[in-house]
Amino acid sequence: MIIGMLNQKGGVGKTTLSVSIAHELARRGGQEDVLLVDADPQQSALSWSEVRESKLPFAVIGMAKKSLHRDLPAIGKNYKHIIIDGPPRVTELARSCIMAADMVVIPCTPSPYDIWASEETVQLVKEASVYKENLKYCFVINRKIANTAIGRDVVDVLNNMDMKMLDSHICQRVIFAEAAASGNTVFDLEPESKASEEIEKLVNELLEFGSLKNGQKNCHQKSEVEA
Numbered sequence: 381m382i383i384g385m386l387n388q389k390g391g392v393g394k395t396t397l398s399v400s401i402a403h404e405l406a407r408r409g410g411q412e413d414v415l416l417v418d419a420d421p422q423q424s425a426l427s428w429s430e431v432r433e434s435k436l437p438f439a440v441i442g443m444a445k446k447s448l449h450r451d452l453p454a455i456g457k458n459y460k461h462i463i464i465d466g467p468p469r470v471t472e473l474a475r476s477c478i479m480a481a482d483m484v485v486i487p488c489t490p491s492p493y494d495i496w497a498s499e500e501t502v503q504l505v506k507e508a509s510v511y512k513e514n515l516k517y518c519f520v521i522n523r524k525i526a527n528t529a530i531g532r533d534v535v536d537v538l539n540n541m542d543m544k545m546l547d548s549h550i551c552q553r554v555i556f557a558e559a560a561a562s563g564n565t566v567f568d569l570e571p572e573s574k575a576s577e578e579i580e581k582l583v584n585e586l587l588e589f590g591s592l593k594n595g596q597k598n599c600h601q602k603s604e605v606e607a
Contacts (some may be wrong), residue, residue: 381590382456384481386466386474386505389497392487393522395424396556397582398465403565404583405461406438413460414438419448419477425465432563446472449480470500478508483590484517490524490549492537502541516589518544520582526551526574546589548582551575 385398398416406414414437418425421444429440439459443451444467456462466477478484484505488494498519509515519538521530530549538545553575559565566575 381460381587382452382462382464382480382482383586383590384464384466384477384484385487386477386484386501387486387488387498388467388469388474388501389488389494390468392489392494393550393556394468394487395420395428395465396560397485397487397520397522397550398425398463399428399560400556400565400567400579401583401586402438402461402463403567404579405463407567408583409460411436411438412458415456415459415462416440417448417452417456417462417464418442419444419464419473420467421473422468428560428563430563431561434568437565437567444473446476448473448476452480470504474501475504475508478505478515479512482514482516483586484515485546485586486517486519486543487522488519490521490528490530490534492531492533495519495534495537495541499541502543516592518546518589520546521549523552524549526553546582546585548578548585550578550582 385394387394402414402416416425416438418440423442425440426442429436464477464481467473486498486501488498505517555566555570555573555575559569566573566579570576
């Protein structure tokens with residue numbers, strides 16, 4: 381499965397989620413199963429891999445070029461899972477990332493402003509789905525304040541955009557920043573932590589969503605306010 385992480389708005393934790401998801405997938409399979417593709421010209425994921433002192437838990441390559449969708453099948457043919465850390469702006473490179481993916485995940489913070497800012501990405505994904513009928517796409521809430529509900533205004537915006545919000549939410553936690561600074565993930569520092577548990581649940585949901593035969597029907601279900 382190829383998962384593209386895309387959002388043109390900065391500060392939503394796209395790279396942190398990409399490396400965390402890749403690490404959890406590698407923990408379930410093996411280093412040889414997972415490839416992280418850094419398609420961001422800023423090369424945040426590559427920088428993360430370079431500061432890591434221990435062996436990388438998965439392969440990391442840079443491929444910030446608009447021919448990614450044509451080149452990736454040959455490069456990634458031996459990997460079970462590929463995570464694409466996409467560019468921060470809607471460009472030909474972003475379109476290439478979408479065309480390469482089986483699933484596009486749009487991270488955003490629990491704010492209607494962030495979701496509105498993602499609208500261009502949403503439109504790009506929906507346009508691509510005309511050519512890729514099996515393309516799946518959804519929002520994931522990142523940097524949520526722990527023990528707070530997702531506001532009704534956020535849910536209303538999601539419903540108006542005809543977009544599914546995943547049930548899994550990733551909370552704002554210092555350990556994500558601490559891990560990233562040292563080229564680690566939460567599974568290196570605190571594998572039994574709340575942060576690790578949240579990533580595990582997110583990966584479970586992504587794998588389940590990816591296995592659905594009628595994924596877009598599931599993706600278009602109306603979101604509900606969190607209790």
